[in-house]
Amino acid sequence: MKTISKFFCKEEAMIKTEALTKHYGNVQALKEVDLEIGTEVFGLLGPNGAGKTTFIRIIATLLPPTSGRATVFDYDVVHQRIPIRKMLGYLPQEFGAYPKLTGREYLEYIACLKGIRRPKEQIDALLSQFGLTQVARRRVTSYSGGMLRRLGIAQALLGNPKVLLVDEPTGGLDPEERVRFREFLMGLRGERVVVLSTHLVEDVAMACDRLAVLHQGRIKFYGTPKDLIQAFQGKVYEIEVPETEVKEKLAALGERVLTTQRRDANRAVRVLGKLEGASPVTPSLEDAYLALLRS
Amino acid sequence: MIQKFLLELKITAPWGALGVAVFLGILRLTEAISPTDPEVWSGWVSFLEIAFPLLPPLLLFTLLEREKSWRTLETLVTTPYRKAWIFLERYLIVMLAVFLGVVAGVRPQEYLVLMGSGLALGGMALVGSLVFGEEIGLALSLGWWGFSLALAVAKPDLLGAGTASWFFLILSRSPLLPAEVALRRWGHLGMGLALLLFALGIAERKRTWHSR
Numbered sequence: 214m215k216t217i218s219k220f221f222c223k224e225e226a227m228i229k230t231e232a233l234t235k236h237y238g239n240v241q242a243l244k245e246v247d248l249e250i251g252t253e254v255f256g257l258l259g260p261n262g263a264g265k266t267t268f269i270r271i272i273a274t275l276l277p278p279t280s281g282r283a284t285v286f287d288y289d290v291v292h293q294r295i296p297i298r299k300m301l302g303y304l305p306q307e308f309g310a311y312p313k314l315t316g317r318e319y320l321e322y323i324a325c326l327k328g329i330r331r332p333k334e335q336i337d338a339l340l341s342q343f344g345l346t347q348v349a350r351r352r353v354t355s356y357s358g359g360m361l362r363r364l365g366i367a368q369a370l371l372g373n374p375k376v377l378l379v380d381e382p383t384g385g386l387d388p389e390e391r392v393r394f395r396e397f398l399m400g401l402r403g404e405r406v407v408v409l410s411t412h413l414v415e416d417v418a419m420a421c422d423r424l425a426v427l428h429q430g431r432i433k434f435y436g437t438p439k440d441l442i443q444a445f446q447g448k449v450y451e452i453e454v455p456e457t458e459v460k461e462k463l464a465a466l467g468e469r470v471l472t473t474q475r476r477d478a479n480r481a482v483r484v485l486g487k488l489e490g491a492s493p494v495t496p497s498l499e500d501a502y503l504a505l506l507r508s
Numbered sequence: 509m510i511q512k513f514l515l516e517l518k519i520t521a522p523w524g525a526l527g528v529a530v531f532l533g534i535l536r537l538t539e540a541i542s543p544t545d546p547e548v549w550s551g552w553v554s555f556l557e558i559a560f561p562l563l564p565p566l567l568l569f570t571l572l573e574r575e576k577s578w579r580t581l582e583t584l585v586t587t588p589y590r591k592a593w594i595f596l597e598r599y600l601i602v603m604l605a606v607f608l609g610v611v612a613g614v615r616p617q618e619y620l621v622l623m624g625s626g627l628a629l630g631g632m633a634l635v636g637s638l639v640f641g642e643e644i645g646l647a648l649s650l651g652w653w654g655f656s657l658a659l660a661v662a663k664p665d666l667l668g669a670g671t672a673s674w675f676f677l678i679l680s681r682s683p684l685l686p687a688e689v690a691l692r693r694w695g696h697l698g699m700g701l702a703l704l705l706f707a708l709g710i711a712e713r714k715r716t717w718h719s720r
Contacts, residue, residue, distance in 0.1 A: 309579025
């Protein structure tokens with residue numbers, strides 16, 4: 214496991230942060246984060262309250278850092294906000310659209326704000342890509358949560374931005390839409406800088422080239438999903454426990470428990486570290502992530 | 509530009525309300541209707557002098573608060589479009605609608621009674637909202653209005669005293685001469701415009717934007 218405090222990518226970094234720190238009163242949301250992100254799909258993984266949204270909001274020029282520095286294509290997020298906004302597509306965690314507008318009108322409005330001339334073709338293509346053509350002339354108030362999320366992703370992609378920041382994008386999507394969205398993100402690989410903030414390990418496992426795990430405002434891991442799994446190779450064990458004994462067993466194992474899975478009348482329990490009667494297994498990305506948070 | 513303005517109209521106010529305001533404005537400006545009865549007129553203007561200034565801060569509060577409750581603020585801010593222009597356009601749309609709606613019952617020489625204090629309170633609400641938050645912006649402007657009203661009701665003679673009289677919004681019962689009242693109303697109008705410009709500057713430089 215990497216324990217260094219600075220995390221640099223091999224390719225040219227498009228987003229860089231140096232000792233990035235953010236306080237909300239006495240709460241320290243980010244603590245001296247040094248990170249470099251290149252032209253890739255980059256996952257920002259962490260539990261709720263880890264500082265992911267704060268990081269994304271600083272990069273999106275919505276929040277100034279308390280100290281430290283962040284740049285996007287060498288533009289400073291505090292002093293050069295307009296050039297950054299010109300190359301930015303952003304899907305906030307809580308996305309909403311103007312209730313009186315239709316889906317198409319909302320995209321037309323955002324296209325105006327982004328300074329896109331003759332956006333019709335782009336809007337048509339995005340509506341079609343995200344399965345919204347049929348409902349494009351309906352007011353957004355009639356949209357389901359999934360449709361609204363897809364509209365949010367479409368607005369973020371208007372203008373073909375160089376940098377795409379998506380904060381918890383799969384929340385509210387049904388499994389089919391989630392898979393479609395991950396495939397879409399995979400399709401952006403190598404085209405632009407994509408930062409995906411999520412607490413869902415499957416999102417990162419499916420779509421990201423590299424990831425950083427944020428925990429309590431600090432980076433606990435930086436590398437590829439394979440690196441993270443590798444770091445816990447030989448440290449994750451599995452034991453089968455009869456369903457009737459699961460409660461007591463889990464209570465006894467406490468923090469060491471990573472994941473559990475039903476297997477006929479038994480439960481397969483994965484734990485961190487050796488355990489009598491348990492056999493070593495190759496950890497999944499979820500096992501490795503949870504092991505990292507517990508270690 | 510035209511498309512954006514039409515979308516801005518649709519976002520800002522209901523078509524029905526805009527239609528009624530424009531219709532009333534047309535009726536008044538073409539003199540199809542005009543307030544001529546002096547007795548009714550004086551009561552109406554006195555009422556408007558007290559009530560009308562409340563509209564700009566309340567409408568501004570609604571505009572800013574709606575942007576947050578609709579969760580559209582963050583997307584709006586991260587576009588390169590100048591935030592000051594968006595706020596200005598929306599503010600002017602509601603103010604124009606309100607003004608057109610109200611002029612139906614007001615003579616041109618009294619427009620200043622309405623617009624001076626209304627714009628001053630609106631400007632105060634906008635500056636306060638952008639610097640401290642919507643609730644505080646609204647509270648500051650309502651506080652200013654309430655203090656002026658209390659003084660106009662309880663001690664109108666105090667309004668005749670020097671510099672302080674420039675900061676009170678309800679002047680019809682004051683011992684000031686009509687020319688002095690008009691001068692103060694122009695002052696309020698100027699103050700309102702200056703606060704509006706200041707607020708637009710703040711909107712451009714504001715670094716922290718929060719949704720609810």
